[in-house]
Amino acid sequence: MAPHRAARQVMETLAARIARKKQELQAAAPRIALAMATAGLSLVRLRIERDGLPGKSYSTLTVPTFLFYNRTLNAGGRAYIKQNKRGTWGALRGAQGLPSDRVTLGYTNRMWNSLTATGSGATGTVFTARVVSTDREGADRVRYNRARYGDFLQPNAAETKRLGLSAEREITRILQSP
Incomplete structure (x- = not known):
């Protein structure tokens, strides 16, 4: 086989693999976004229950x-x-x-128990998920607490880093799979 022909076959094989991995990543992106939102909610809740809201009493x-x-x-x-x-x-x-x-926002835990992560769509290649309340009472409590304490559901820097590493591991796993 001629060298240029072999190189072309390698390039075509590589291009096909890149296209396949791109499709796999796009198919996995909604699941990864949802997993990050779910894990983020869990991390935030655990931190607030353990440490309370920073500076609040x-x-x-x-x-x-x-x-x-x-x-x-x-x-x-x-x-x-x-x-x-x-x-x-x-x-x-x-x-x-x-x-x-410490302020844990968990007197009855109705607010915490009403929160769940849900996929919220995609814009181009950016997939998003968000945390929402599953009932009116929980949503009202989130609104009240957000007005009083700010965006308490936002992960802190350490939690954001942990979530990013988790997503990175999943992306790497997809890229390295045959």
Whole structure:
């Protein structure tokens, strides 16, 4: 076989492989975006539950405890209200066995449990996914907390790096597969 003919076959084979890998990457992109959004939500929730919102704490302003009456989760909360004429939201949380030293946005966990990741489409070759609430109450709580605390669902730098490395590993796996 002539050298130029062999080179052309190699180039055609390489071009076909590149085209195939491009198709595989485009087919996997929505799944990768969704996996990143899902993992990102999990990382953010775990961090907030563990560490609380940075720089945020419960108010030390005391209010009449009867205002908490219909908000109690257990007997500890009801006992706190009975024993105290005035109290704080943090103290009520502590009486019920919940963290009171940090804001975790998880009193009933309805907001957290309503959140899910969903694919939101593509623009050219950029595929996106987003975190949404599955019900009105959860969406209202997200809006309220976002207005109060800012974009608390945004991954921090370490979480963003971890998510990027995960996506990079999946892309590398696709590229290196036969």
